[in-house]
Amino acid sequence: MEQTYDTRDDMKQTSNTRGDMELTSDSGDDMEQTSDTGEDIEQSSDTGENIEKTSDTEVKPNKCGVCGDGGIFNMINCRGIFNMINCRGIFNMVNCRGIFNMINCRGIFNMVNCRGIFNMIKCRGIFNMENCRGIFNMINCRGIFNMVNCRGIFNMINCRGIFNMVNCRGIFNMIKCRGIFNMVNCRGIFNMINCRGIFNMVNCRGIFNMIKCRGIFNMVNCRGIFNMINCRGIFNMINCEGIFNMSKL
Known part of the structure; x- marks a missing residue:
C-alpha cells in the first residue's frame, strides 16, 4: 500500500x-x-490521529560511547572503548579518542581535545586534562586544572591538588602526590614520587627529581638529576642545576 x-x-x-x-x-x-506479520501500524487512518513528525531542529544526544550517569554535551566528536563509565559532568571528553577514559569520574570540562589509554580512572575535578595525550594519566586523582596541555605516561597516579602539571611532559610524574601548583611548565622522568608540597618544581626539567619529598617552593626554575631525594624543606633549590643534590637531608 x-x-x-x-x-x-x-x-x-x-x-x-x-x-x-x-x-x-x-x-x-x-x-x-511491514504488514506481513499482522502487527498494528502505529499511524492508522481509522483513529484519525495525526502522523508524528520529527523536527529538524531537535537536539539529538551524542551516542559515541557509554555514559552511566548522564551529563551535558558528553563525548562530542569522540571515539573509544568503554568511555565515561558511571560518570557525570559537563562538556566531558570533547574531541577525544581513547580506551577506558574517565571510569567512575565526575567533573566539568574534563579531557578536552585529549587522546590516551586509561585516562582519569576514579577521578573528580574541574578542567582536568585539557589538550592532553598520554597513557594511564590521572588514576584515582582529584583536583582543579590538572594536566593542562600535558603529555606523558603514568602521570598523576593517586594524586590530589590544584593546577598540577601545567604545560608538562614526562614519564611517571607525580605518583602518590598532593599539592598546589606542582610541576608548572616542567618536563622529566619520575618527578615528584610520593611527594607533597606547594609550588614544587616550577619551570623545571630533570630525572628522578623530588623522590619522597615534602616542602614549599622546592626546585623553582631548576634542572638536574636525582635532586631532592628523601628531602623536606622550604625554598629549596631555587634557580639551581646539579646532580644528586640534597640527598637524605
Missing part, C-alpha cells in the same frame, strides 16, 4: 499487489512498514 497525506495530516491509502507498505511523506522521505 502507498500512503500519502494532505495538508490536514490525514492519510489516503492506495493498494497494490505487494504485501508490504511504503509510506511517503511530503518531504519525499520513505518510511518502511
Whole structure:
C-alpha cells in the first residue's frame, strides 16, 4: 500500500499487489512498514490521529560511547572503548579518542581535545586534562586544572591538588602526590614520587627529581638529576642545576 497525506495530516491509502507498505511523506522521505506479520501500524487512518513528525531542529544526544550517569554535551566528536563509565559532568571528553577514559569520574570540562589509554580512572575535578595525550594519566586523582596541555605516561597516579602539571611532559610524574601548583611548565622522568608540597618544581626539567619529598617552593626554575631525594624543606633549590643534590637531608 502507498500512503500519502494532505495538508490536514490525514492519510489516503492506495493498494497494490505487494504485501508490504511504503509510506511517503511530503518531504519525499520513505518510511518502511511491514504488514506481513499482522502487527498494528502505529499511524492508522481509522483513529484519525495525526502522523508524528520529527523536527529538524531537535537536539539529538551524542551516542559515541557509554555514559552511566548522564551529563551535558558528553563525548562530542569522540571515539573509544568503554568511555565515561558511571560518570557525570559537563562538556566531558570533547574531541577525544581513547580506551577506558574517565571510569567512575565526575567533573566539568574534563579531557578536552585529549587522546590516551586509561585516562582519569576514579577521578573528580574541574578542567582536568585539557589538550592532553598520554597513557594511564590521572588514576584515582582529584583536583582543579590538572594536566593542562600535558603529555606523558603514568602521570598523576593517586594524586590530589590544584593546577598540577601545567604545560608538562614526562614519564611517571607525580605518583602518590598532593599539592598546589606542582610541576608548572616542567618536563622529566619520575618527578615528584610520593611527594607533597606547594609550588614544587616550577619551570623545571630533570630525572628522578623530588623522590619522597615534602616542602614549599622546592626546585623553582631548576634542572638536574636525582635532586631532592628523601628531602623536606622550604625554598629549596631555587634557580639551581646539579646532580644528586640534597640527598637524605
